[in-house]
Amino acid sequence: xxxxxxxxxxxxxxxxxALLLNAVNPAIGGLLVKGPSGTAKSTAVRGxxxxxxxxxxxxxxxxxxxPRQPCxxxxxxxxAGEELPVxxxxxxxxxxxxxxxxxxxSGTVDISRALREGEKALEPGLxxxxxxxxxxxxxxxxxxxxxxxxxxxxxxxxxxxxEREGISVSHPARFLLVGTMNPEEGELRPQLADxxxxxxxxxxxxxxxxRVEVLRRREAFTADPAGVLTAWQDEQDALAERVRTxxxxxxxxxxxxxxxxxxxxxxxxxxTGSHRADITVLECAKAAxxxxxxxxxxxxxxVDAAELALGHRLAFDPFSPAPSVTRTxxxxxxxxxxxxxxxxxxALRPARAARGGxxx
Numbered sequence: 001x002x003x004x005x006x007x008x009x010x011x012x013x014x015x016x017x018a019l020l021l022n023a024v025n026p027a028i029g030g031l032l033v034k035g036p037s038g039t040a041k042s043t044a045v046r047g048x049x050x051x052x053x054x055x056x057x058x059x060x061x062x063x064x065x066x067p068r069q070p071c072x073x074x075x076x077x078x079x080a081g082e083e084l085p086v087x088x089x090x091x092x093x094x095x096x097x098x099x100x101x102x103x104x105x106s107g108t109v110d111i112s113r114a115l116r117e118g119e120k121a122l123e124p125g126l127x128x129x130x131x132x133x134x135x136x137x138x139x140x141x142x143x144x145x146x147x148x149x150x151x152x153x154x155x156x157x158x159x160x161x162x163e164r165e166g167i168s169v170s171h172p173a174r175f176l177l178v179g180t181m182n183p184e185e186g187e188l189r190p191q192l193a194d195x196x197x198x199x200x201x202x203x204x205x206x207x208x209x210x211r212v213e214v215l216r217r218r219e220a221f222t223a224d225p226a227g228v229l230t231a232w233q234d235e236q237d238a239l240a241e242r243v244r245t246x247x248x249x250x251x252x253x254x255x256x257x258x259x260x261x262x263x264x265x266x267x268x269x270x271x272t273g274s275h276r277a278d279i280t281v282l283e284c285a286k287a288a289x290x291x292x293x294x295x296x297x298x299x300x301x302x303v304d305a306a307e308l309a310l311g312h313r314l315a316f317d318p319f320s321p322a323p324s325v326t327r328t329x330x331x332x333x334x335x336x337x338x339x340x341x342x343x344x345x346x347a348l349r350p351a352r353a354a355r356g357g358x359x360x
Contacts, residue, residue: 002221002225002226002229003046003047003049003050004043004046004047004218004221004228005047005050005228005229005232005235005236006044006047006048006050006051006236006239007232007235007236007239008217008221008228008232008235009040009043009044009047010040010205010210010213010214010217011205011210012039012040012044012202014200014202014308015033015040015041015044015200015202016044017304018031018033018198018200018308019031019044019045019048019178020048020051020239020243020291021198021284021287021288021291021308022176022178022197022198022287023048023051023052023176023243023247024243024246024247024250024287024290024291025250025283025284025286025287025290026174026176027283028197028198028280028283028284028287029155029156029177029195029196029197029198029276029280029283030155030176030177030178030179030196030197030198031176031177031178031179031196031197031198031199031200032140032178032179032180032181032188032193032196032198032199032200032312033045033178033179033180033181033199033200033202034180034181034182034183034199034200034201034202035180035182035183035201035202035203036182036184036203036204037182038204039202039203039204040202041180041202042136042138042180045093045134045136045178045180046093046136048134049090049091049092049093049133049134050090050236050240051236051239051240051243052090052091052240052243053240053243053244053247054088054089054090054091055088055089055090055091055132056068056086056087056088057086057087057088057089057132058070058074058084058085058086059085059086059087060085061073061074061084062122062124062128062129062171063124063128063131063171063172063173064092064131064132064133065131065132065172066132067084067086070084071171071172091132091133091134092129092130092133092134093133093134093136094126094129094130094133094134094135094136094175095136095137095138096126096135096136096137096143096151098138098139098142098143100126100147102146102147102150103125104125104126105125105126105127105147105150105151106125106127106150106160106162107122107123107124107125107127107128107160107162107169107171108122108123108125108162108164109121109122109123109162109163109164109167109169110122110123121167121169122162122169122171124171125160127150127151127154127160127171127173127175128160128171128173130173130175131171131172131173131174131175132174132175133175133176134175134176134178135151135155135175135176135177135178136178136179136180137151137177137178137179137180138179138180139180139181139182139185140179140180140181140188141179141181141183141185141186141187141188142181142185142186145189145192148192149192151177152177152192152195152196154173154175155173155175155177155195156195157173158172158173158174159171159172159173160172160173177196179196190312193312193313194274194276194277194312194313195276196312197276197280197283197284197309198280198284198308198309199308199309199311199312200308242291242293243291245293246287246290246291246293247290249290249293249295250286250287250290252295253286253289253290253294253295253296253297254295254296254297255282255285255286255296255297256296256297258338259285259297259299259302260282261337262299262302262334262337262338263278263281263282263285263302263306264278265337266281266302266306266310266330266333266334266337267281267310269333269337270306270310270314270325270329270330270333271314272310272313272314273313274313276313277309277310277313280305280309281302281305281306281309281310282305284304284305284308284309285297285301285302285304285305286301288301288304288305289301299334299338302334303327303330303331303334306325306330306334307327307330310325310330311325
């Protein structure tokens with residue numbers, strides 16, 4: 001099945017950038033996308049998978065483990081002298097349906113086999129399938145709370161633990177978690193929203209010319225998917241290479257000491273109690289620097305990251321309007337915290353101007 005090219009999506013720049021930042025640095029912790037249906041949420045998530053670099057995986061491993069860092073089961077095979085079969089493939093995008101059971105998500109344990117064989121007794125679920133890929137949950141706000149906890153625990157730890165009848169089996173579960181939701185159908189609990197690294201709210205396009213462009217691109221894709229993919233291939237290849245380069249560069253990105261202090265102070269001033277806010281801003285800022293080809297975080301990266309990471313972590317009274325923090329608020333606070341000079345203030349303005357609107 002052909003997927004609509006990521007680079008051909010009209011607008012929705014914040015959504016696309018948030019996905020790319022997570023792709024570069026999974027430590028950001030995933031993404032929650034809020035908005036009405038028909039605003040390209042699913043299109044963007046699915047299109048991202050086509051941009052990510054291929055991975056090497058043990059061909060017959062249920063967890064698609066890295067042959068250089070095999071899971072415990074594959075490590076035992078290698079230690080016994082078995083040559084692990086290796087393949088290259090694209091990263092999977094795994095859909096989690098709302099009616100999924102816990103066994104379908106986490107996997108099940110064959111108790112009698114577990115007593116004899118350990119990890120081989122695990123019947124893998126969706127978390128195993130999503131390892132080293134993308135786990136996509138549409139309408140995550142409607143997912144059973146217990147299943148949401150299971151997902152978020154696995155995403156945070158990088159490991160899925162399956163416990164049945166006193167038997168405990170674990171396997172690697174490192175994936176990019178992306179949840180989408182329509183706020184009109186109910187909100188996600190704040191405790192759960194806090195555990196998703198970034199949040200983006202998307203709106204329908206309000207510009208007539210942009211909406212016309214959506215019509216034209218969608219019509220062309222419906223009539224000739226291969227032709228549209230070919231037309232956008234250069235842009236796709238360029239962005240994919242940018243992501244690959246950023247992934248390699250990430251480990252070299254340094255953060256000036258004063259920006260560590262600024263992140264902590266900024267989180268406190270906007271009223272976020274969770275330490276996840278600070279951590280997410282830091283990891284997101286590092287990814288922003290890497291994605292822009294730099295090895296040092298700048299104040300503008302902190303602004304970009306805070307705009308995506310802080311809004312859904314603000315303390316609020318359920319009987320009052322939801323609080324918000326704008327990019328202008330963040331820039332003003334960071335100016336005050338850092339007492340930055342004229343040149344650094346100028347550097348913030350292009351970053352502000354580059355952010356934009358909606359999608360196909």
